[in-house]
Amino acid sequence: MHFYRPLSPIKAVTFDLDDTLYDNHSIINKTEKEVLRFIREYDPQFSNFTTETLSMFRNIIKKKQPCIYHNITLWRWLSSKTMFGHYGYSSKNAKKGADDIMVHFTYWRNQINIPLSTHEILKKLVGKVPLVAITNGNAQPEVFGLARYFQFVLKAGIDGRSKPYCDMYQLAAKKLDIEPQAILHVGDNLVTDVKGAINSGMQACWFNLNNKTLIQKTNTYLLPHVEISQLSSLLLLI
Ligand SMILES: [Mg+2]
Numbered sequence: 001m002h003f004y005r006p007l008s009p010i011k012a013v014t015f016d017l018d019d020t021l022y023d024n025h026s027i028i029n030k031t032e033k034e035v036l037r038f039i040r041e042y043d044p045q046f047s048n049f050t051t052e053t054l055s056m057f058r059n060i061i062k063k064k065q066p067c068i069y070h071n072i073t074l075w076r077w078l079s080s081k082t083m084f085g086h087y088g089y090s091s092k093n094a095k096k097g098a099d100d101i102m103v104h105f106t107y108w109r110n111q112i113n114i115p116l117s118t119h120e121i122l123k124k125l126v127g128k129v130p131l132v133a134i135t136n137g138n139a140q141p142e143v144f145g146l147a148r149y150f151q152f153v154l155k156a157g158i159d160g161r162s163k164p165y166c167d168m169y170q171l172a173a174k175k176l177d178i179e180p181q182a183i184l185h186v187g188d189n190l191v192t193d194v195k196g197a198i199n200s201g202m203q204a205c206w207f208n209l210n211n212k213t214l215i216q217k218t219n220t221y222l223l224p225h226v227e228i229s230q231l232s233s234l235l236l237l238i
Helices: 024-042 051-064 066-070 072-086 091-107 116-126 169-178 190-199 231-237
Strands: 012-015 133-134 153-155 185-187 203-207 226-228
Touching: 012 169, 024 051, 024 091, 051 072, 066 072, 116 190, 116 203, 116 226, 116 231, 169 185, 185 190, 185 226, 185 231, 190 203, 190 231, 203 231, 226 231
Parallel strands: 012 133, 012 185, 133 153, 185 203, 203 226
Antiparallel strands: none
């Protein structure tokens, strides 16, 4: 554990989800593979699709709606609908196809096994301060057993622009009725989590997953208050 700024008393903790409370990379990789397989089998016209094909439709939407990245679920749905439309589906059937893809996506996206140790840590923390989740992603903590620890979950696109924008940080403080400087945000990303939280007036805990060196990170703009490499270190802080 390293300290970079003096910590003030902590009355609540907000958590990033992906790659902070579970390894998201393997889940997303598996999900993308399963979604591609589903699309290929959906219609013989799609049998040769690759990840690049799907990216192309995502880029079409991004060009039309540059701010769509704040809502990655809607972005995925719109990309799918556009893809079906491009291959001759009626608007109604394109919507149905996009819905079918999202059902498949949602299933695989939430196949997340939370380590027992993480449950133990959250159980201890929740007895001390209120906990909240703030995510740019579309995981559903209620599906994989984490929702019980959080007073509420804020999601980009629904509850504001994505991190590092201050929208969800400010909303969390308002809903908790706790001043931002008494809230500690914990996350693995130096920009979305650390910079976002500090710009919102919160304290920031950087969860350094892979033993990275803070000063070597070229996109480091703001130092966190504290750096940890294991979630259990939070029990010493709270
Ligand atoms: Mg993360």
